Amino acid sequence: MGPVSAKSYPGQEAINVNARPAERAKQEIDYGRRAKGYVYGALWETTGECWTQCYPRRCQVHFVDFLCYVDQQIPEDLEHIYAIMDNLEMHHCRDLLLFMIHHPRWEFVYQPTYAAYLNLIEPWWKVLRSLALKGRRFETWQQVVEAVEAATAYWNAHKHPFVWGRRRRHQPSRCSQKFTFKVKVLRI
Numbered sequence: 001m002g003p004v005s006a007k008s009y010p011g012q013e014a015i016n017v018n019a020r021p022a023e024r025a026k027q028e029i030d031y032g033r034r035a036k037g038y039v040y041g042a043l044w045e046t047t048g049e050c051w052t053q054c055y056p057r058r059c060q061v062h063f064v065d066f067l068c069y070v071d072q073q074i075p076e077d078l079e080h081i082y083a084i085m086d087n088l089e090m091h092h093c094r095d096l097l098l099f100m101i102h103h104p105r106w107e108f109v110y111q112p113t114y115a116a117y118l119n120l121i122e123p124w125w126k127v128l129r130s131l132a133l134k135g136r137r138f139e140t141w142q143q144v145v146e147a148v149e150a151a152t153a154y155w156n157a158h159k160h161p162f163v164w165g166r167r168r169r170h171q172p173s174r175c176s177q178k179f180t181f182k183v184k185v186l187r188i
Contacts, residue, residue, distance in 0.1 A: 004039055004054075004133070004144055035141035039148055040066040041128065042083075044074075045120045048159035052128070052152045054145040060093045067096075071103055081106050084120075087113055120162055131155065 038058040043050045051070050055062040067083075074081060085091045085108055100106055116122050132151035138144045 004037060004148075034139065037141050037144070038062070039128075041121065041125065042066075042070045043121045043124050043162060045162040048155075048161050049073075050124065050128075050152060050155055050159070052148055054141075054148055056141075058090065060090055060095045063090050063093075064095045064099050067099055067103075067106075071106070079105055082109055083107070084109050084111060084118075086111055086116065086119060124162060128152070128155065 037054055037056045039052055039054050040063065041050060041052045051073055053066050053069055055066075071081075083106060087110060091108070091110070096108070100108070111118050128148070128151055131154060132147040133144075136147065138147070
């Protein structure tokens with residue numbers, strides 16, 4: 001989920017839509033450069049468990065370190081771990097091949113280019129961003145790290161299987177449409 005900076009993240013504030021002259025949504029202007037970093041994350045969609053780690057840079061060493069962390073979290077009795085990855089250059093590095101040699105139960109599956117909607121972690125990143133960052137102001141990178149850790153702990157305390165494409169309760173279900181086809185035969 002990177003890069004993530006220590007800055008203000010807009011939230012949702014209720015405005016009075018009936019007031020005249022009309023109000024506009026406001027956010028304090030955020031000046032200055034502060035620290036930034038990258039958040040690495042993994043999601044086990046069948047249990048809903050997630051793991052995140054924050055690093056100062058996005059590089060191969062941190063990526064392999066994160067994979068080793070996830071490997072320690074997953075029970076040893078699982079024989080195969082399939083990791084779905086996008087086509088980031090870091091996901092095809094030599095260090096990853098060395099990781100696969102030392103961890104034979106891991107297998108990497110790469111999604112097609114421009115098909116992020118196939119990866120379940122993309123909607124999960126949106127949830128994590130809203131839990132950790134939305135509507136908050138961060139002065140230091142350490143505050144961002146603490147917010148991500150708290151959001152991950154909250155998610156794991158309330159975890160549930162993450163289902164792709166499941167209809168939400170507040171959205172009405174679509175009525176099924178029945179199509180009929182009429183075939184006309186023209187005799188010549």
